[in-house]
Amino acid sequence: MPELPEVETIKRDLEKNLTGQVITQFIVEDPRIFTGFSPSGGPRRKINISHLIRGLINKKISQFFRRGKYLAMEFVDGSALILHLRMTGQLLFKNGEGKARAAFYFGSGKKLFFKDRRRFGEIQFSTDWKKEKSIASLGIEPLNGNLTAQFLKESFKERSASVHSLLLNQTIVCGIGNIYAAEALFRAGIRPTRKGKSIRIEELNQLVPAIQQVLNASIQNRGYSMSTYVDTLGKKGKTQLFTQVYGKEDQPCVHCKNLLKKIKISGRGVVYCTQCQK
Template identity: 35%
Template sequence: MPELPEVETTRRGIAPHCEGQTIARVTVRNGSLRWPVPSDLGARLEGQVIRSIDRRAKYLFLNLDQGTVIVHLGMSGSLRVITDDTRPLTHDHIEVALQSGVTLRFNDPRRFGCWLWADSTEDHPLIRHLGPEPLVPEFNGAHLFRLSRARNTPVKSFIMDNHVVVGVGNIYANEALFKAGIHPRRKAGRISLDRYHRLAEAIRETLSAAILMGGTTLRDFVNSDGKPGYFAQSLLVYGRGNEPCKECGRPLKEIRMNNRSTVYCSHCQR
């Protein structure tokens, strides 16, 4: 599933090809996504200029002169820039052709993604209750400590809650907790301010490194279905259950939490 680094890498990959370009044609081949694609999406978009492409949490915003398209990649979605006459693939559900000759294609085999129209994103129901971005100054240990008081939920679930902080998906929660030396099952309300300072910094470092390396699942955005990102080669715990801990050498433990794989070191994480 694309997480924040993959979405931010997508944004950075497609923005230079799309920003400032006029939309010539919109083709919706299958509008049955997580929510139905608006039937008038093409009429709203055609002739408008894409002024900027921004990100909030795992949502991409295609900002136009009038209104915004909110895009979510879902479980399996991707956005690709097509610069040649490559034929659409089976799951290329939406295509935005620009007057420059470039085409933006949305591919989503499982159809859990979305393309929605918004006159304004500020008060949109998908956006209004989101927590802070993890890479801004407002996100810090004090923020986590304040929201965690009297919370009995495991800290891994706590930092994956988008009302607390956005974009800390399963892969990066595993990695950040290991770097901070915190056991994923420890109750959020039983963690000190000092340890939350370390965790906030670990989250920031982990996500920043993944963005620079192109995420763990996406890399190439032009005329491609995607290639593995380089960050997978740097994973310390995720996907390494029963392998030696890179700090102490003991075998890493792997358990299931909320139906997600959780890998940790029982010696290094307390």
């Protein structure tokens, strides 16, 4: 589900409502939420859940951060919870239908529920969250001024992987997922199957603003909500009303009216225009 714009929307909601709040109770319905970002198939880090829960009681939230698609809830003592919503995770101030995997209760009476239909989402406790491998291995943020055509030229040099795959690679630029990769490539007129090293600097000069525009516009629209994504109040975003290729296979291209085509790249569905994207 959530890519950078959706996570950013949630982060801003959390920051506005929960900064300074003290955790008075923390209920974990599904202990697997604490896999600690360990390999899915491999041995899971042993975590003493009750010890972890006890340690969180009375912690006061100082700040929220977003890095890529990760959220960090940082406490005044410097420790933090790192959260990732994966495909279907939701953070809600009110628990609606169905059970939450975890629930936070705060001193003021405020609550926060972590719901997650597919249960891929994860939480990890850390005393030094920026140094955790999941965070430290992330590439640059696309919206803080570091993303330039020259940076992409350098990063894509020698890479024979498709430009779509490289945009999804969180260790180069973080926060872009399948929706915004497809949208940005369409706006830049670049075919998603092109090898990274084949993209010319003039094309990267189109791609950089395309990435920034689709992400910024989506933040303005509070995210893409076709199936499960909602904000902390359970409200849908509006980005799905403005996408031009994602989810639009077999529909006419907004520029040339040719029908958009859907292909698979590294197992991910990608829609593009065979006429407009070279």
